Amino acid sequence: MGVPARMAGSAPADRSTLFALRLAVVADVDALVDLEERCFAGDRMSRRSFRKLVDAPTAALAVAQTPHGDLVGYALLLFRAGTGMARLYSIAVAPDRRSAGIGEALMAEAERLAFARDRIVLRLEVREDNPGAIRLYERLGFRRIGRYLDYYEDHANALRYEKRLRGAGHSTAVPYYEQTTDFTCGPCCVMMALAHFRPDYTLAPVEEIKLWRQATTVFMMSGVGGCDPHGLAVSAARNGLAAAVHVSRDGSLFLDSVRDPEKRRVMTLAQEDFRRQTIAFDIPIFHTPLDVEAIRAALAEGALVIVLVSAYAMFGKKVPHWILVVGDDGRHLFVHDPWVEDRELETHADAANLPIPYADFERMARWGREPLRAAVVLKQR
Ligand SMILES: CC(C)(COP(=O)(O)OP(=O)(O)OC[C@H]1O[C@@H](n2cnc3c(N)ncnc32)[C@H](O)[C@@H]1OP(=O)(O)O)[C@@H](O)C(=O)NCCC(=O)NCCS
The missing domain is CATH 3.90.70.10 (Cysteine proteinases)
Incomplete structure (x- = not known):
């Protein structure tokens, strides 16, 4: 995921932002490109990529929209055929709409969409110098599984995170026991x-x-x-x-x-x-x-x-x-x-x-x- 842009000034966060989540359509591409420009200073997704991914069977693009029709966030998932894995390729929330829970809601939607596509693991990479996003992922139960050196355009390193998905859940009364040897x-x-x-x-x-x-x-x-x-x-x-x-x-x-x-x-x-x-x-x-x-x-x-x-x-x-x-x-x-x-x-x-x-x-x-x-x-x- 790209280099986050610095916020212009210190725009007060509107904690009461109302928004709805839905899948992106072709008509959203202009707004997505605009959002990408406002959210990332480098490693941006191109218009062509957004256009292609909106209806690609190997992707799911969720957007957050206000009642006025403003597109204020997106989360992009990629699915590789034949694996139980989905990858959160990018997530962004408009700078003036942050800290209102939109990021968290988009992440929950990404997990739901991945699980609905029979994926049981969601993975992502995040820049080492992006503490806000790292906090969000860790709060949502993502676990750090590794690090890629020199991963981004500007040579920054990436941290890799993963979460096991469970959907709405299933409870069981069967007790669990972890094996204490390799062979039992x-x-x-x-x-x-x-x-x-x-x-x-x-x-x-x-x-x-x-x-x-x-x-x-x-x-x-x-x-x-x-x-x-x-x-x-x-x-x-x-x-x-x-x-x-x-x-x-x-x-x-x-x-x-x-x-x-x-x-x-x-x-x-x-x-x-x-x-x-x-x-x-x-x-x-x-x-x-x-x-x-x-x-x-x-x-x-x-x-x-x-x-x-x-x-x-x-x-x-x-x-x-x-x-x-x-x-x-x-x-x-x-x-x-x-x-x-x-x-x-x-x-x-x-x-x-x-x-x-x-x-x-x-x-x-x-x-x-x-x-x-x-x-x-x-x-x-
Ligand atoms: C990372 C990003 C998507 C998070 O989006 P967001 O909408 O601000 O996320 P949330 O609002 O769910 O959570 C952010 C913070 O707001 C707080 N918050 C959320 N709702 C709140 C509320 N109603 N009242 C008070 N605080 C609230 C959260 O606790 C969280 O606090 P923290 O930063 O101290 O952990 C956003 O910062 C962004 O677009 N960054 C630039 C792009 C980027 O870096 N993308 C990730 C690349 S890997």
Whole structure:
């Protein structure tokens, strides 16, 4: 976003400014160009860009207008196809209308528009020497995620900010628990389900390790050993839940990525044992993957669903990962992701009850070249 222009004199802010928000139309372009000139001294958007972006499918341009028809602010969003991300490319409020809440209202509208377009993250860049805008973003819950050196025309640096979008929200009674090791995502999903279905159950790291020991196949790509769907179902059943396994095929899983023949042999035997135990625990195994519609149907019956996802889609790591699906709003599945990416930047609020648009979920819920699809449906017994 551009170099903010200095305000002419010290125009008293009109805190009572009335305004309405709407999407820009071609007839707004002159006013937008005028506003841009008054708001930015450099890195300005051109008339051509405004004209193009007004009806570009890859952009959304919201404007604030007074009852007299004056255009007093805009916020421009860009969407890149195939990502869950939107970028706030620019925001500006007329110098004589600042500090009246227009900036905040435009930001809220930008978040709403991005969420409505199935984006779950909003990113932006701001000049390091723009404390007013930085204050606005931080007040609205944007988190600093980095810095670009020499980013602007005049070589100023940019700070990068990001916010997870949640729309109108969805509340869940399912407790959240963050994994405390690299390899216990699956057992942590079982723990959250146990805490939901069993009022006597207490979430604690000692339980995390106990459940992991009950469910692990010993060797997997991440850490000292992840869990397969049969092991997770067995550990859930052992602790009092009804479980069903949905896996795209029969046989041993996750072996492609294990080079060491001895590890492969141990994993194969551990998985064979879990498959045998599913019979003892009366756990049905379906060799049909659970798609979004089937997950929604299970949720509607009061179940929670542990789903295998590619961690690559969630946080850029090529490891299999388990998340717990806890809700559905007709457009998104809501998940508790036991993994909190970077404790410096993320909090539980970023990983709990996270909305994922159906189409994105369908893309994420698979692992490897095969691809393998797996889920464990958990209910009260
Ligand atoms: C950044 C910008 C868009 C903010 O717009 P704005 O309409 O002034 O934003 P808001 O009114 O929502 O908030 C600004 C301040 O007014 C205060 N405010 C808002 N409504 C208020 C009210 N009713 N009464 C008292 N104070 C109020 C806010 O608390 C905030 O205070 P702060 O500056 O101490 O944090 C605007 O300053 C601007 O256009 N700057 C130039 C362009 C620019 O820098 N764009 C960003 C590039 S990244």
